[in-house]
Amino acid sequence: MADLRSTIAGIRSPNPFWLASAPPTDKLTNVVRAFRAGWGGVVWKTLGEDPPVVNVSSRYGAHLDNERRLIGLNNIELISDRPLEVNLQEIVQVKRDWPDRAMVVSLMARIEEEAWAGLARRIADTGAADGLELNLGCPHGMCERGMGSAIGQVPEMVEQVTRWVKNTTRLPVIVKLTPNITNILWSAEAARRGGADAVSLINTVNSIVAVDLDAMAPTPVVDGKGSHGGYCGPAVKPIALNMVAEIARNPDTARLPISGIGGVNTWRDAAEFLALGATNVQVCTAAMTYGFKIVEDMIDGLSNWMDDKGYASLDHVIGRAVRNTVNWNDLNMNFSTKAVIDPALCIDCGRCHIVCEDTSHQAIRIDQGDGRRIFTVVNEECVGCNLCSHVCPVPDCITMTPEQNNLPYVTWPEDARNPMRVPRPAPVAAE
Amino acid sequence: MTLTADIPPSPYADLTPPLTAVQALAESNRCLFCYDAACVRACPTGIDIPAFIRSIATGNLRGAARTILSENIMGGTCGRVCPTETLCEQACVRNTAEERPVAIGRLQRHATDRLLSTATVHPFARAEATGRRIAVVGAGPAGLACAHRLAMLGHAVTVFEAKPKAGGLNEYGLAPYKMADDFAQREVAFILGIGGIAVEHGRRLGADLSLEELQKDFDAVFLGVGLGGNNRLGIPGEGRPGVEDATAFIERVRQATPQAPVAVGRRVVVIGGGNTAVDAAIQAKRLGAETVTLVYRRGRGQMGATPWEQELAQTNGVVLVTFAAPVGINDGGVTFERTRLEEGKLAGTGETFTIAADTVLKAVGQTLDRAALAGVTLAGGKIAVDEGYRTTLAKVFAGGDCVASGADLTVQSVQDGKLAALSIHRHLSAALQAAPIETA
Secondary structure, rough: OEOOOEEEOOOOEEEOEEEEOOOHOOOOOHHHHHHOOOOOEEEEEEEEOOOOOOOOOOOOEEOOOOOOOOOEEEEEOOOOOOOHHHHHHHHHHHHHHHOOOOOEEOOOOOOOOHHHHHHHHHHHHOOOOOEEEEEOOOOHHHHHOOOOHHOOOOOOHHHHHHHHHHHHHOEEEEEEEEOOOOOHHHHHHHHHHHOOOOOEEEOEEEOOOOOOOOOEEEEOOEEEEOOOOOEEOOOHHHHHHHHHHHHHHHOOOOOOOOEOOOOOOOOOHHHHHOOOEEEEEEEHHHEEEHHHHHHHHHHHHHHHHHHHHHOEEEHHHHOOOOOOOOHHHHHHOOOOEEEEEOOOOOOOHHHHHHHHHHOOEEEEEEEOOOEEEEEEOOOOOOOOOOHHHHHHOOOHHHEEOOOOOOOOOOHHHOOOOOOOOOOOOOOOOOO | OOOOOOOOOOOOOOOOOOOOOHHHHHHHHHOOEEEEEEEHHHOOOOOOOOHHHHHOOOOOOOHHHHHHHOOOOOOOOOOOHHHHHEEEEEEEOOOHHOOOOOHHHHHHHHHHHHHHHOOOOOOOOOOOOOOEEEEEEEOOOHHHHHHHHHOOOOEEEEEOOOOOOOOOHHHOOOOOOOOOOOOOHHHHHHOOOOOOOEEEEEEEEEEOOHHHHHHHHHOOEEEEOOOOEOOOOOOOOOOOEEEEEOOOOOOHHHHHHHHHHHOOEEEEEEEEOOOHHHHHHHHHHOOOOOOOEEOOOOHHHOOOOOOOHHHHHHOOEEEEEEOEEEEEEEEEEEEEEEEEOOOOOEEEEEEEEEEEOOEHHHHHOOOOHHHHHHHOOOOEEOOOOOOOOEEEOOOOOOOOEEEOOOOOOHHEEEEHHHHHHHHHHHHHHHHHHOOOOOOO
């Protein structure tokens, strides 16, 4: 059995699966249910200064696929709408009853030192928090009051807020980053300069998830009108993975621990985040789709996969794919791979052919076989784009097979076909 | 406890109920939207099946129905009665890996039922009136499909029908478990809703209607007369009370109401191996017969009923007896002689047995009623037509079960009617020196 015990910024949990700061971690009842189900930790839903915010009715919009599977969710809910003292008392009680689980508390305040410091102190003084997470990311509602992403989108403010909180408490501080920026490294580097012990990302993506075509308003519709909200769920995973990798492979931030968030739905998603440099993961939408029980297969699946691969503990997985995540300019221009269609597995749907024919390289030929069509890749035309293998409904029917061409690894900057090629050795740049 | 405890609440209930919205959503999403899809090639009417299923999946039910009806105006009936297991669903690529095709027939019914029950405007518009008049003989699937397409193309159509209701076998010949409630009549009303089609009931070719007159009075004639006659067994006792053609039995069942169903004997023997035999046998069982035995002179592999239909009969409590030919009917029931195949030929063994019966339903094939077709060349007992559905008589066309087009299926008749209409249209357009039109 692989060892799934996890430590990030000094915060321990029995497994790397935390519930993200969100509705599932809003109060004692939910969090206790989560811990009973096996979650390794929670980030308590964001606390703010009293008086608590007031939420609107109708809060979530959904991006459903044709089969009504939820692939993305957005919300226009604000931070905790319960009094600070109630939340703190519950946090104390839960931590007392579940001492082995990570209890991180999310907080948000105006861009004033005393607001952040006061709130951080109140939380730290409970003695129940294992760490703080600074919510600098909410892209709806709170940002209109100068909080959330209004702070997270300005690197100087990220650094400032982080420093204020770090100066206030000895608790580990995780800075939660918004993806609604042009370059995630600017805010990650700012957090590091401010003294962050870790970053967590991504917060939700600014979104209009759907338009109610009868009401002619964005969903969720609040009395005939809708607002942009925060998008999350399986659909945002690719955005999150890239931002996690950007931070993990950037020399300035490579040593900054990352709590990966964004569309973690299965153990496999978690493994991908870990491989790209996340130390643990936070989950929200999957729980909001299926309930807390999903953590069982997340733990079990990750453990079995690690056993199969011979990874004894999370350290062996974390960051393992970072060195293979490079810029386009570092890819091998001499590499060539071709699609191969296994006729024994082919069910004769023709999807590979038509997508290649209509939208790609006209590289899949149809021959009339015995009562069915035979699809064959025309190697001379195939550029190895993978599209056919992605649209094929049968697993492993179309595989990509690298060609053995015995050519050296040549990147675009070195490639003879590159008109801007830099001859080696590279000259010292002018200026 | 009674022997009828397992009989469905109504013998008139749908054997295969309509899909619910949730089922239709799940099933439509199983379609892979194949390129040059095998199911389309397997459909006699060439419905763009992936396109209509995708429309169902996207919530465009009206578009789905229009896609179906544009190739098959009786898509509603065909969704119910087509032997999809030997047509589109047999070709579905989902069979290959999963052994469970997309339920194309049921999806087709889902889309067309919705349109028929909600549409206030006919989905197809008529072309500008051509001034041409066409006679259609027979308001069955071939005749109505032909009439609809001709009306769409701008022609004026008069349909002559002997029976009091239109629909042909859809109304009189299909077991009610396949065609529950008044769907056949609703479909007829829908088809006629395009306008330009007049139906004259009680008009029978050979009685008050002659081919000669029709040729004289109309610009073209389409014969969709079906097969009106039934083959005889030619054995002693065939005229006894309780012995009836299966088609007549089904017709009586269809024309009865669920409130006053047809009485059926306690012990029923059905003779024959086609779908009519299976329809009659299952329906007899559902009407409360204690035992129903379907007897066929050859083996199951040679039966006209598909394996799916055979199994359906069995799961409905029908006993299948094969390799037995009837030799006589008397008080005790039907006496059969055991048969066997000798070098592909059927031969009697001399051994006989009797199956007790108070009702005997004969389903040994239907025949063309030739009396009214003087002057029309026949081939193999059916009306001979060329690839344009032209008979040997000038401006007389024919299609459906009365021609030798292959399968005796509703869907084939609809296709015949549609293609014959296009052929008639080309014929008339050529006469007008107009450019030939595109076939749909």
